[in-house]
Amino acid sequence: MLADALEPYHVPTFQAENQDKLLPYLRGNTPAAALDLNINVELSISGTQYHVAETNASNLLYSFDQLLTHHTVGGCNLNPGDLIASGTISGLDKKSLGSFLEMTVNGKEPLKLDQSLTRTFLADGDEVIMTGVAGQPGALVGFGECRAKILPAFEL
Numbered sequence: 486m487l488a489d490a491l492e493p494y495h496v497p498t499f500q501a502e503n504q505d506k507l508l509p510y511l512r513g514n515t516p517a518a519a520l521d522l523n524i525n526v527e528l529s530i531s532g533t534q535y536h537v538a539e540t541n542a543s544n545l546l547y548s549f550d551q552l553l554t555h556h557t558v559g560g561c562n563l564n565p566g567d568l569i570a571s572g573t574i575s576g577l578d579k580k581s582l583g584s585f586l587e588m589t590v591n592g593k594e595p596l597k598l599d600q601s602l603t604r605t606f607l608a609d610g611d612e613v614i615m616t617g618v619a620g621q622p623g624a625l626v627g628f629g630e631c632r633a634k635i636l637p638a639f640e641l
Contacts, residue, residue, distance in 0.1 A: 490626045494521045494619040496543050510558055511551050518548035522619045524574060528598065529612040535598040538588070540574050540581040542617075609637045 498519040522542035527534045547555070552571065557563050573583035582588045585606055588596050595603035607613070612635070617628040 491520060491522075491619055494626070495519065496521045498543075498545075498548050507551075510554060511547070518550055519543045519545060520549070520619060522617050524615060524617045527614040527616075528604070528607075529614060530598070530602070530604075530608075531610070534614070535602075537596070537598075537613075538580060538582060540576045540583055542571070542574055544574050544576045544581070545571055607635050609635055611635045 495517040496519050497517050520542045524540050524542065525536075526538040526540075528537045529535075549569075549571070553563065553569060556569065563569075573587075575581060575583040575587060579588065585596065585604070586592070589605050592605045595605045597603050604611070613633050615631045619626045
C-alpha cells in the first residue's frame with residue numbers, strides 16, 4: 486500500500502509551530518504529518534525539455550490529512566475515485582515556486598528558458614511534466630509522470 490511505503494518520509498508540517506492557531510478540527514496529534522516528497526517540473530516545448538521548478542511537499546501549509554478533513558467537514562462527501570489535489574506547492578526561493586504566475590511576478594518578468602526562449606504564461610502546444618519521488622537513491626518511492634499539454638481553445 487502506498488501509505489505504508491511513504492511512512493518513513495513523514496516530516497513536521499510547515500504549520501507545526503502554529504497548531505494552536507488552527508481551527509480545532511484541523512489540529513493534529515501528529516506533528517510529522519507532511520511528506521518529504523520532491524517534486525520536479527519540466528516544460529516541453531516542441532520536444533525540448535526545460536527544467537522549470539523543483540519543490541517539496543513539505544512546503545504545503547496543510548497536510549493531506551488536513552486537506553481531506555477540511556474538504557469533508559462541511560458535509561461534502563468523499564467517494565471512491567474522487568481526485569483531491571494539493572494545489573500549488575511553492576518553496577521559499579525562485580526555483581521552487583509552484584506556478585508561472587509566481588515565477589513571472591504576475592506576468593511582469595518572463596521566465597528565461599534558454600538564450601532566446603522565454604515564457605510569461607504557458608502557450609498552446611506546451612507540455613508540463615511533473616514527477617515526484619520520496620527518499621534518496623537506493624530507497625525511492627516514485628510516482629511516475631503527470632503530463633498535461635496545452636491545446637488551442639475550441640472555435641465557437
